[in-house]
Amino acid sequence: MEIPHQRLIYFQLTVETGSIRGAAARLDIAPSAVSRQIALLESALDVTLLERRRDGVCPTPEGELLLDYCQRRTLLDRHFSDALDAHQRLETGQITLHVGEGFVGDLINQPLRDFTESHRGVRLKIDTGSTREIIETVVNDEVDIGLMYHEQVHPHLRFWQSTRQPLVLLMSPSHPLARESRAPIALDTLAEYPLALWHSGHGVRELVDLAFREANQRPLVGIQTGSLEVLKHSARAALCLTLLPRFAAARELEEGALVARDLVGKHFTQANAHMVTRVGRRMPRVTLQLLRHLQRWMCAFRCDDVGPGS
The missing domain is CATH 3.40.190.10 (Periplasmic binding protein-like II)
Incomplete structure (x- = not known):
C-alpha cells in the first residue's frame, strides 16, 4: 500500500502537538487542510487513527502503530541523508x-x-x-x-x-645466466632451461606462449602454477627460471634475492x-x-x- 508522505507528516505532527490546530500552526496551513488529509488517510487505511477529546486528540491503537511507522521512517530518512552526505564527502x-x-x-x-x-x-x-x-x-x-x-x-x-612494463627473466644469483653477460637473452637460450610459468589464461603466460609459437619453439615447462610466490621461490631456489614484470618482484630484486635479465623479442619488451x-x-x-x-x-x-x- 502506497501512503502519500505528506499525509503521514500531517498525522505525525497532529499527534506530536496534541491537536489539529497545533499541527496546522506548525505547517502554516489551515486546520481544515490538516483535518481533510487525515480523513483521507483514515479512509485509505480503513481505520480510525485519532480519538477526539476535549483537550485535543490522541492516537487510537491503530494510530499508535502508524505513529511508530512514521517515527521509524523519519529515522531511516535521516540515516540515509547522513550516509549519502558522508559518501559524497568521500568518507564511506x-x-x-x-x-x-x-x-x-x-x-x-x-x-x-x-x-x-x-x-x-x-x-x-x-x-x-x-x-x-x-x-x-x-x-x-x-x-x-x-x-x-x-x-x-x-x-x-x-x-x-x-x-x-617489459617481461624480464628472473633467476637466482647463483644461476649460470646470472653470471654471464648482461646482454638481453635470446629465445634460443631461454628454451634450454626449465621455466616456472603461470597457468594458461594468465597475461604473462599468453605472452610467453605467443613468443615461443612464433619462433616455432616450445618452452621447457618445469612448473605451472597460479601462485606468484611459487614462481618467485622456484627462481630463488634455482629450480627454474621465471618471467615476470619487474614490479611483481620489486622487493626480491632490491634485496638481491633475485637477478633480472632483459629478453630479446617484441612480445617481451612491449608488454x-x-x-x-x-x-x-x-x-x-x-x-x-x-x-x-x-x-x-x-x-x-x-x-x-x-x-x-x-
Whole structure:
C-alpha cells in the first residue's frame, strides 16, 4: 500500500502537538487542510487513527502503530541523508578490485595504506585472478577496477592507464645466466632451461606462449602454477627460471634475492600493465579518487621504461 508522505507528516505532527490546530500552526496551513488529509488517510487505511477529546486528540491503537511507522521512517530518512552526505564527502563506500597477483605487493605496500588512512570509512574488496577473469568481472560490473597485464584493447574496457612494463627473466644469483653477460637473452637460450610459468589464461603466460609459437619453439615447462610466490621461490631456489614484470618482484630484486635479465623479442619488451574499468560505468567520486591515487603511486603505472638495474 502506497501512503502519500505528506499525509503521514500531517498525522505525525497532529499527534506530536496534541491537536489539529497545533499541527496546522506548525505547517502554516489551515486546520481544515490538516483535518481533510487525515480523513483521507483514515479512509485509505480503513481505520480510525485519532480519538477526539476535549483537550485535543490522541492516537487510537491503530494510530499508535502508524505513529511508530512514521517515527521509524523519519529515522531511516535521516540515516540515509547522513550516509549519502558522508559518501559524497568521500568518507564511506565500498570499492571492489580484481587484480593480477603480480600487482598485489605494489598495490598493498604503500598506495592502499595511504589511501585508507585518509578514507577510513571506505571498505575495499580485493580478489586476484587471470587476465580473462579480470576482464569478465569488469565487463559484467562485478568489480569497479581491474589491474591486468598484457591485454592491449577490448571494446568494453576503458583503459585509464597503460604503462610499458617489459617481461624480464628472473633467476637466482647463483644461476649460470646470472653470471654471464648482461646482454638481453635470446629465445634460443631461454628454451634450454626449465621455466616456472603461470597457468594458461594468465597475461604473462599468453605472452610467453605467443613468443615461443612464433619462433616455432616450445618452452621447457618445469612448473605451472597460479601462485606468484611459487614462481618467485622456484627462481630463488634455482629450480627454474621465471618471467615476470619487474614490479611483481620489486622487493626480491632490491634485496638481491633475485637477478633480472632483459629478453630479446617484441612480445617481451612491449608488454604493458593496465588499469581498467567498464566503458560507460558511472564511477562514484571515491572510486575516481582511488583511480587517480593508484595512477600516481603504483610502480606498475609510473615506472615506464625501467632499466636493468632497477
